[in-house]
Amino acid sequence: MRYVVGIDIGGTNIVAGTVPEDGSELVGLVSEPTFPEQGADAVVARIVKLARASVAAARGKEIAGVGIGAPGPLDTARGVVLLTPNLGWTNFPLRDRVVQALGLPATLDNDANCAIFGEWWRGAARGANHVVGLTIGTGIGGGIVLHGEIYHGASDIAGEIGHMTIDSNGRRCKCGNYGCLEAYASGPAIAARAVEGIEAGAETTLPSYVQGELARITAQVVYEAAHDGDAYALDVVRDTAHVLGAGVANIVNVFNPEVVVICGGVTLAGDRLFVPLRSEVKRRAFKPAVDACRIVPGALTGTAGVYGAAAVFVKRTWGRL
Amino acid sequence: MRYVVGIDIGGTNIVAGTVPEDGSELVGLVSEPTFPEQGADAVVARIVKLARASVAAARGKEIAGVGIGAPGPLDTARGVVLLTPNLGWTNFPLRDRVVQALGLPATLDNDANCAIFGEWWRGAARGANHVVGLTIGTGIGGGIVLHGEIYHGASDIAGEIGHMTIDSNGRRCKCGNYGCLEAYASGPAIAARAVEGIEAGAETTLPSYVQGELARITAQVVYEAAHDGDAYALDVVRDTAHVLGAGVANIVNVFNPEVVVICGGVTLAGDRLFVPLRSEVKRRAFKPAVDACRIVPGALTGTAGVYGAAAVFVKRTWGRL
Numbered sequence: 001m002r003y004v005v006g007i008d009i010g011g012t013n014i015v016a017g018t019v020p021e022d023g024s025e026l027v028g029l030v031s032e033p034t035f036p037e038q039g040a041d042a043v044v045a046r047i048v049k050l051a052r053a054s055v056a057a058a059r060g061k062e063i064a065g066v067g068i069g070a071p072g073p074l075d076t077a078r079g080v081v082l083l084t085p086n087l088g089w090t091n092f093p094l095r096d097r098v099v100q101a102l103g104l105p106a107t108l109d110n111d112a113n114c115a116i117f118g119e120w121w122r123g124a125a126r127g128a129n130h131v132v133g134l135t136i137g138t139g140i141g142g143g144i145v146l147h148g149e150i151y152h153g154a155s156d157i158a159g160e161i162g163h164m165t166i167d168s169n170g171r172r173c174k175c176g177n178y179g180c181l182e183a184y185a186s187g188p189a190i191a192a193r194a195v196e197g198i199e200a201g202a203e204t205t206l207p208s209y210v211q212g213e214l215a216r217i218t219a220q221v222v223y224e225a226a227h228d229g230d231a232y233a234l235d236v237v238r239d240t241a242h243v244l245g246a247g248v249a250n251i252v253n254v255f256n257p258e259v260v261v262i263c264g265g266v267t268l269a270g271d272r273l274f275v276p277l278r279s280e281v282k283r284r285a286f287k288p289a290v291d292a293c294r295i296v297p298g299a300l301t302g303t304a305g306v307y308g309a310a311a312v313f314v315k316r317t318w319g320r321l
Numbered sequence: 322m323r324y325v326v327g328i329d330i331g332g333t334n335i336v337a338g339t340v341p342e343d344g345s346e347l348v349g350l351v352s353e354p355t356f357p358e359q360g361a362d363a364v365v366a367r368i369v370k371l372a373r374a375s376v377a378a379a380r381g382k383e384i385a386g387v388g389i390g391a392p393g394p395l396d397t398a399r400g401v402v403l404l405t406p407n408l409g410w411t412n413f414p415l416r417d418r419v420v421q422a423l424g425l426p427a428t429l430d431n432d433a434n435c436a437i438f439g440e441w442w443r444g445a446a447r448g449a450n451h452v453v454g455l456t457i458g459t460g461i462g463g464g465i466v467l468h469g470e471i472y473h474g475a476s477d478i479a480g481e482i483g484h485m486t487i488d489s490n491g492r493r494c495k496c497g498n499y500g501c502l503e504a505y506a507s508g509p510a511i512a513a514r515a516v517e518g519i520e521a522g523a524e525t526t527l528p529s530y531v532q533g534e535l536a537r538i539t540a541q542v543v544y545e546a547a548h549d550g551d552a553y554a555l556d557v558v559r560d561t562a563h564v565l566g567a568g569v570a571n572i573v574n575v576f577n578p579e580v581v582v583i584c585g586g587v588t589l590a591g592d593r594l595f596v597p598l599r600s601e602v603k604r605r606a607f608k609p610a611v612d613a614c615r616i617v618p619g620a621l622t623g624t625a626g627v628y629g630a631a632a633v634f635v636k637r638t639w640g641r642l
Contacts, residue, residue, distance in 0.1 A: 154579045155613040158575065164571045166488075166489045167489050168564065242489075256481075284486065
């Protein structure tokens with residue numbers, strides 16, 4: 001059995017793991033902060049160090065190559081990161097830098113694509129033909145897997161589902177568009193909505209979770225309070241389910257996928273989110289498309305991107321998964 | 322050279338034509354009203370009559386089969402129309418009825434899929450890898466062609482782009498959802514918007530086009546008045562471009578296609594629609610995705626569905642186009 005190192009590069013952390021070509025396990029899982037402010041060379045050095053640490057921890061496996069997932073936009077064919085605001089890179093030949101340092105072949109794909117491909121390969125969307133997924137965190141990323149392959153579009157930009165307009169006269173989004181899904185349902189958007197309500201006088205225990213410092217309320221804190229039964233936090237989760245439902249209904253009507261998988265911290269909200277989300281999608285989308293589709297949380301918490309990055313290497317190198 | 326009869330079945334008209342396997346011409350173009358109220362048997366008889374008339378007009382061509390495009394939802398593998406409100410059919414084995422009557426093999430696909438596939442094969446989207454298209458008429462249909470193949474999704478429902486929500490708290494759509502693109506940019510929606518404004522006191526020459534009977538204002542009439550320089554009609558066209566722009570921007574961000582092709586009567590508005598539409602998409606969507614994409618009117622007015630239905634037969638029967 002040949003093994004592949006999967007590396008998931010985020011703005012906050014880099015995660016690496018070693019996966020056999022059949023994806024049956026993940027060994028040597030290691031992680032470190034990214035510290036992008038130290039510059040590209042330092043980040044590459046950290047990637048290389050983590051890859052070596054993962055290989056060492058995986059002990060004696062035959063390593064065939066490295067799959068890298070990074071924020072985009074990318075040029076996947078050339079292995080170049082065109083631009084990442086989070087990392088501060090422009091036209092950076094990430095793949096070849098890793099190849100040179102490790103002496104192993106490598107592939108590069110978008111981080112959200114990798115996460116959804118990982119969920120398709122070994123997670124919540126296993127066995128499906130067509131999967132569309134969202135990764136909800138600081139932003140909302142998207143990945144599209146059709147006929148078991150990542151769909152990249154004409155110039156590797158496909159899948160910007162977070163920047164689908166669901167309210168054309170709505171809030172301005174960081175991307176310049178108006179009413180993007182991300183402007184309502186990203187982690188920071190959920191936290192901001194919670195804080196707005198508190199400032200407008202909502203009764204809630206939320207401030208007690210952050211010693212009264214409202215600026216420290218995150219989406220995670222909202223889920224925690226909802227879990228503890230805070231009625232206002234539950235309302236915020238339900239509102240999130242409604243806006244997310246409009247976006248997922250669009251996906252269901254346009255892609256008619258077998259699975260919509262939702263990854264990221266938002267899955268911590270569990271059924272409090274997924275039950276109203278599913279009923280909102282049912283209310284909005286075409287019945288035969290709804291009937292054909294499962295809407296599920298990601299199953300590979302923290303490792304979907306590693307599995308998926310490795311899967312991209314396997315698929316591109318050996319032609320199948 | 323083998324020939325295929327393409328048949329495009331609409332709620333108003335049936336159009337048939339005969340196309341060689343390389344799509345290089347369309348001969349024997351014939352058409353008749355559908356008269357769906359006469360029942361399925363009468364419509365099938367008319368389809369068969371038109372197919373024969375087209376073959377006769379095409380004179381001496383070797384006919385290999387028939388491609389049928391019909392409103393859905395369909396089961397394309399079984400050749401069954403599951404449900405068409407416009408035609409009043411439920412679980413109707415359209416393909417096999419045509420096969421029996423004509424003694425020729427046949428294929429069935431969705432009418433909007435066929436129109437966009439036709440534009441990809443022989444029209445405005447020729448040569449592109451990834452094409453997403455809209456057919457704007459009484460409703461808004463959609464077709465998705467990826468890697469040169471129609472994308473059908475898990476249960477043949479994919480491509481319902483007209484029912485993408487662009488305003489989640491917006492107008493209720495006939496489909497039950499809220500704020501669908503179709504509720505703002507279909508022919509009747511454009512006409513209704515024009516009439517609302519007139520009733521609210523807008524100054525315009527539009528009523529003179531319909532002898533003062535506002536109920537007779539159609540989208541076509543609005544385009545005609547815009548063409549003649551009526552400032553209010555021009556405003557209605559520009560508003561249409563804006564809502565359509567939000568929908569097309571979603572397509573561009575999600576699919577990153579090489580071409581977005583827009584078919585139907587709306588193309589009569591020409592640059593008055595397409596210039597503000599392109600600038601609205603540019604304002605909303607990601608630059609690398611916008612840069613990779615042409616937004617164009619369909620080139621095969623009235624025959625895209627015939628070409629596409631024939632193309633589906635060619636592709637499924639001989640594996641390539």
